[in-house]
Amino acid sequence: MIVVFEAHATEEQIRNVQGRVEALGLRVQRSDGVEQTVLGVIGDRKRLGDIRQFALLPGVRDVIPVSSPYKLASREFHPEDTVVQVGAAAIGGPEVILVAGPCSIESKAQIESTAQAVADAGARLLRGGAYKPRTSPYSFQGLGEPGLELMRRAADRHGLGMVTEVMTIEQISIVAPYADMLQVGARNMQNYPLLVELGRSGKPVLLKRGMSATIEEWLMSAEYILSGGNSQVVLCERGIRTFETATRNTLDLSAAPVVKHLSHLPIVVDPSHGVGDRRYVAAMARAAVAAGADGVMIEVHPDPDHALSDGPQSLTFDEFAALANRCRIIATTLGRRIAKGA
Amino acid sequence: MIVVFEAHATEEQIRNVQGRVEALGLRVQRSDGVEQTVLGVIGDRKRLGDIRQFALLPGVRDVIPVSSPYKLASREFHPEDTVVQVGAAAIGGPEVILVAGPCSIESKAQIESTAQAVADAGARLLRGGAYKPRTSPYSFQGLGEPGLELMRRAADRHGLGMVTEVMTIEQISIVAPYADMLQVGARNMQNYPLLVELGRSGKPVLLKRGMSATIEEWLMSAEYILSGGNSQVVLCERGIRTFETATRNTLDLSAAPVVKHLSHLPIVVDPSHGVGDRRYVAAMARAAVAAGADGVMIEVHPDPDHALSDGPQSLTFDEFAALANRCRIIATTLGRRIAKGA
Amino acid sequence: MIVVFEAHATEEQIRNVQGRVEALGLRVQRSDGVEQTVLGVIGDRKRLGDIRQFALLPGVRDVIPVSSPYKLASREFHPEDTVVQVGAAAIGGPEVILVAGPCSIESKAQIESTAQAVADAGARLLRGGAYKPRTSPYSFQGLGEPGLELMRRAADRHGLGMVTEVMTIEQISIVAPYADMLQVGARNMQNYPLLVELGRSGKPVLLKRGMSATIEEWLMSAEYILSGGNSQVVLCERGIRTFETATRNTLDLSAAPVVKHLSHLPIVVDPSHGVGDRRYVAAMARAAVAAGADGVMIEVHPDPDHALSDGPQSLTFDEFAALANRCRIIATTLGRRIAKGA
Amino acid sequence: MIVVFEAHATEEQIRNVQGRVEALGLRVQRSDGVEQTVLGVIGDRKRLGDIRQFALLPGVRDVIPVSSPYKLASREFHPEDTVVQVGAAAIGGPEVILVAGPCSIESKAQIESTAQAVADAGARLLRGGAYKPRTSPYSFQGLGEPGLELMRRAADRHGLGMVTEVMTIEQISIVAPYADMLQVGARNMQNYPLLVELGRSGKPVLLKRGMSATIEEWLMSAEYILSGGNSQVVLCERGIRTFETATRNTLDLSAAPVVKHLSHLPIVVDPSHGVGDRRYVAAMARAAVAAGADGVMIEVHPDPDHALSDGPQSLTFDEFAALANRCRIIATTLGRRIAKGA
Numbered sequence A, B, C, D: 001m002i003v004v005f006e007a008h009a010t011e012e013q014i015r016n017v018q019g020r021v022e023a024l025g026l027r028v029q030r031s032d033g034v035e036q037t038v039l040g041v042i043g044d045r046k047r048l049g050d051i052r053q054f055a056l057l058p059g060v061r062d063v064i065p066v067s068s069p070y071k072l073a074s075r076e077f078h079p080e081d082t083v084v085q086v087g088a089a090a091i092g093g094p095e096v097i098l099v100a101g102p103c104s105i106e107s108k109a110q111i112e113s114t115a116q117a118v119a120d121a122g123a124r125l126l127r128g129g130a131y132k133p134r135t136s137p138y139s140f141q142g143l144g145e146p147g148l149e150l151m152r153r154a155a156d157r158h159g160l161g162m163v164t165e166v167m168t169i170e171q172i173s174i175v176a177p178y179a180d181m182l183q184v185g186a187r188n189m190q191n192y193p194l195l196v197e198l199g200r201s202g203k204p205v206l207l208k209r210g211m212s213a214t215i216e217e218w219l220m221s222a223e224y225i226l227s228g229g230n231s232q233v234v235l236c237e238r239g240i241r242t243f244e245t246a247t248r249n250t251l252d253l254s255a256a257p258v259v260k261h262l263s264h265l266p267i268v269v270d271p272s273h274g275v276g277d278r279r280y281v282a283a284m285a286r287a288a289v290a291a292g293a294d295g296v297m298i299e300v301h302p303d304p305d306h307a308l309s310d311g312p313q314s315l316t317f318d319e320f321a322a323l324a325n326r327c328r329i330i331a332t333t334l335g336r337r338i339a340k341g342a
Helices: A011-023 A051-056 A108-120 A145-157 A169-175 A192-201 A215-226 A255-262 A271-275 A278-290 A317-333 B011-023 B051-056 B108-120 B145-157 B169-175 B192-201 B215-226 B255-262 B271-275 B278-290 B317-333 C011-023 C051-056 C108-121 C145-157 C169-175 C192-201 C215-226 C255-262 C271-275 C278-290 C317-333 D011-023 D051-056 D108-121 D145-157 D169-175 D192-201 D215-226 D255-262 D271-275 D278-290 D317-333
Strands: A002-005 A027-032 A037-042 A060-064 A084-086 A089-091 A097-101 A125-127 A161-165 A181-184 A205-208 A233-237 A267-269 A295-299 B002-005 B027-032 B037-042 B060-064 B084-086 B089-091 B097-101 B125-127 B161-165 B181-184 B205-208 B233-237 B267-269 B295-299 C002-005 C027-032 C037-042 C060-064 C084-086 C089-091 C097-101 C125-127 C161-165 C181-184 C205-208 C233-237 C267-269 C295-299 D002-005 D027-032 D037-042 D060-064 D084-086 D089-091 D097-101 D125-127 D161-165 D181-184 D205-208 D233-237 D267-269 D295-299
Touching: A002 A011, A011 A027, A011 A037, A011 A051, A027 C027, A027 C037, A037 C027, A037 C037, A051 A060, A089 A097, A097 A108, A097 A317, A108 A125, A108 A145, A108 A317, A125 A145, A145 A161, A145 A169, A169 A192, A169 B169, A181 A192, A192 A215, A205 A215, A215 A233, A215 A255, A233 A255, A255 A267, A255 D278, A267 A278, A271 A278, A271 A295, A278 A295, A278 A317, A278 D255, A278 D278, A295 A317, A317 D317, B002 B011, B011 B027, B011 B037, B011 B051, B027 D027, B027 D037, B037 D027, B037 D037, B051 B060, B089 B097, B097 B108, B097 B317, B108 B125, B108 B145, B108 B317, B125 B145, B145 B161, B145 B169, B169 B192, B181 B192, B192 B215, B205 B215, B215 B233, B215 B255, B233 B255, B255 B267, B255 C278, B267 B278, B271 B278, B271 B295, B278 B295, B278 B317, B278 C255, B278 C278, B295 B317, B317 C317, C002 C011, C011 C027, C011 C037, C011 C051, C051 C060, C089 C097, C097 C108, C097 C317, C108 C125, C108 C145, C108 C317, C125 C145, C145 C161, C145 C169, C169 C192, C169 D169, C181 C192, C192 C215, C205 C215, C215 C233, C215 C255, C233 C255, C255 C267, C267 C278, C271 C278, C271 C295, C278 C295, C278 C317, C295 C317, D002 D011, D011 D027, D011 D037, D011 D051, D051 D060, D089 D097, D097 D108, D097 D317, D108 D125, D108 D145, D108 D317, D125 D145, D145 D161, D145 D169, D169 D192, D181 D192, D192 D215, D205 D215, D215 D233, D215 D255, D233 D255, D255 D267, D267 D278, D271 D278, D271 D295, D278 D295, D278 D317, D295 D317
Parallel strands: A097 A125, A097 A295, A125 A161, A161 A181, A181 A205, A205 A233, A233 A267, A267 A295, B097 B125, B097 B295, B125 B161, B161 B181, B181 B205, B205 B233, B233 B267, B267 B295, C097 C125, C097 C295, C125 C161, C161 C181, C181 C205, C205 C233, C233 C267, C267 C295, D097 D125, D097 D295, D125 D161, D161 D181, D181 D205, D205 D233, D233 D267, D267 D295
Antiparallel strands: A002 A037, A002 A060, A027 A037, A084 A089, B002 B037, B002 B060, B027 B037, B084 B089, C002 C037, C002 C060, C027 C037, C084 C089, D002 D037, D002 D060, D027 D037, D084 D089
């Protein structure tokens, strides 16, 4: 922690702060600058507690934390890229992974035909929800476990890994036997008891960014999972909330290079939720690959106009195949690749 | 739903939309305006599914929902104010309720002395956390059930109702026997499985606004609880996330009159989390009462500098008593009242 | 500036930064902490240029500015409250000033009747626009100089000071002979050439906060005016842009206590633009007074339903008089006062 | 306009609204739905004035505008792409245009060497500021007209078009003789008097998006210029303000496909201001091309560490050349091209 004093702080005010810090068993180094005095605090950060309290002492202008709030998620303490293996997909390696499938699992025919189509187009992972977080209590809430069974069979038949969401601690034990990767939705990014359990689950986790989460908070949420002993965490950018209303969210693609800089964890981008409009999904998927994402996750449906959820942002099979082709070429220009399908 | 066509939409495009709507068993009324054609859709809204899909049809400029997404929470369908009784406090009636207490329950002495101090100053409800959602996995996570016991005894001894947070479904059955009101934190506002369970719990619920939730989404979350059969819901504004960094959040006090207009549910304001800085809490508590809030919730601690959490935004006993006095006078000027303490 | 190094920064990387700083003629103080090394830079801040460049050097985690970016606007360098005299109003003193009037000056009868009504209700200053910044080029753009004449006469007849907006440098010389105070609109908060000219104008300035301006940037804009030699600056909070759509903007009332803490300049609140809906204006005006604002600025119109601009957020004369009465009582409870009208 | 009534609106309330609309000379079409009544208003929209006033009438739940607020900027009324010719660059055609140069013109050597480097790398346009909008009055404010002369000569020598900012109406007549394209900065996006003058200037305009402007407001600002008779407008996305602090702004790349859908005007992306950090600029430039932008604008400096402004986000010559090469390949994969330099 650094304590910055006001220009006219008195010697007594400075000594008061210094005394409090030293009383906690920490050491202080003082700099008397041209404009103000600054104290640097040396020692175990945990002893300080909530440092905002020092900002309230007389004569203090500001206090500034200097240690990183997350460690296990930080590239500083883990310089090599993490690669998370999910089925046949190595997320975070040279291959850019396509994840695709419907918003909700609706029927055997729907998930089966979708699995085939996305596998044919080069996807490695099948996405789809059996438990759905819906804004309205009156909307379709998902098929539950029967949906998981349908999805598992469809994934197996087409050699795909299976990614699906868990919304509660209890769902982990239901979902884990079926899925290859457990997804944490944006609304649960700071559901800490859920994160703690996922840290113990031993399954790869796809952690979506909260709607108004900073990148730092997102990495703190990853830290919860990592600190439980589970190092298989993949981050997923899905748009943040801003004042703009032309798109459902504002897809923050700069998260890709920023996360790559700050962390060793892989990052995948979900343009379907990011823009919420089928017409803009392909452009943003291409942009995500160009920005350096390790994967893109796309909502695909055999008949988007009749989907039970998120139809307007879902692509048809043909649209997805076209998108995959374009992304494949862009990946190549960056020295990466995307799997060729059938 | 209203469908607005582009200025140069063709007759065929208009008929295509009309046909699709009618195929769903709904009726259409057409208006040919000076600049564009508009279709009004009449009938059961649920048949339409996700209306964004119509926005993607050729020739359509926009589609606009016209039915309210929430019903039970809406004043339109329930014109009289709801009053929620919690212990001796009738929230939503003429009395403005003070809710006060520490961020976390830390010890018997701490919760006991705080209960006495806030009761003496006129508080009706004691707040305090036994299960804490902390951004960092390395921070104090709360005392759990032993904390609940300490808090219950302190509340009883001073005639206070008890409000405390539940973070998971499992915690409901642990916490409910102790507490008079269950709080849903900002991070859980859209934890739908939790809301569904609270709808069945029979306990009053204090529903905090999510950090980036619109007022409409907040009322939709209330709808989840109400639709489960629990009508005792109180909303709590606690600041939203914006670009401003001088305060921890931006306290949206206009939520008070807006919620009063749109809904019959009571609304309480939490300026402690709203600003996150002790120096600004009293001003914002006064403003909340002046804006028409049904209560204010304040973090109070016997020794804020040594609190295990949120010390910088906690008031001392004396500061809280002074705040209560000021708010009491302002309430009077609005024809309301705040309980006098000892 | 403080430079914080990564945990594993090499000695060479640290020395490299140190060398660059010293090459600029500045002194460095080094702290080797438990987790990382920190360098404090001592000397004239201007020599550093844009400090973000140091953040890009190898081994650096972060750089942190420690000197305040504004001086003249800061309470740190000017502890006493500034009081700005405009006509009979002393803004920033014990009296809370009511500023009221129409959005646009429309006619002699309109401005005249409004001046009388607001003076009778206790307003000290008449507001009204002759030059209007309108989002659409097809909207009413204001009466221009003839409007200023009408407004000046109305203000004089009722003993009111006159506040009106200038949008360009050229308008300053047209408007200044009529007005007692020149308003800078939210869209011009960072129109620096305009601020520079207002710094030379010798007239009191009402500086509205930009729609997405931080409080720090707002004070920087005040600094532009102050540094030109004009110390008569009053800040005006008018709502910031957030994701919420139920109100036109989100009125950030915490700006009142925060600005009072950081600066010696007075602050006025404009709830009319802040919420954009007549039904919520009175509640927010009361809240502004309770939060410690030095004044409130309200749109008032003889016939809001037929106003040429901002009718939906304008109050009738009776509504304004009722609002003034309520605010007057709240001011009293804070040891302040609002002028009584006729 | 559509007026949506509350579920329990009375016949009298509905007739009241209908009467007011008809009194304005407009026609009304009424739909009595299952849940509520809706009125569609037919006729010249301007007669309605500010439609928010109808939302305040008793029994009304909401009013909804249905006509587009902008016409000249809308693709609906102008389906073909606009191509803006600036020097040798046709912006909005098949070629993706590179715009590059320093933040500020600093010296003859600086602008000359930069012009050569960016021309060699394939840029068509030279950017650089002679008049700088700086947050602090104590920062470098630009060289003014002598800077323009230096820049013009450098541009000519290397066959580049010249783009530079105008901050005031007066600067237009100074800058126009030198520049091929006039830039409106983000802070001036709603400086309407400036936009009106640019509408008369006959010069191509590069209109940056305001920091918190919606895409609709941005197009409304373009409408100001277009309605003055100047059809040569290019939009420039440069990042919007959000809660995220890891980047200077949040670059909204979805603006590229959205603007292409809503408007016929070309769109260029400025990743340098969008992220504000040299390390992330290349990734976001690639992403912008992949998302379909018609150009990218990059800050380039011979010695970024000693730039007088924006050094930390400026690229070296080599970094720019590498970026241009990558973007060139991506453009090709989309069937577009980027000019080859020397």
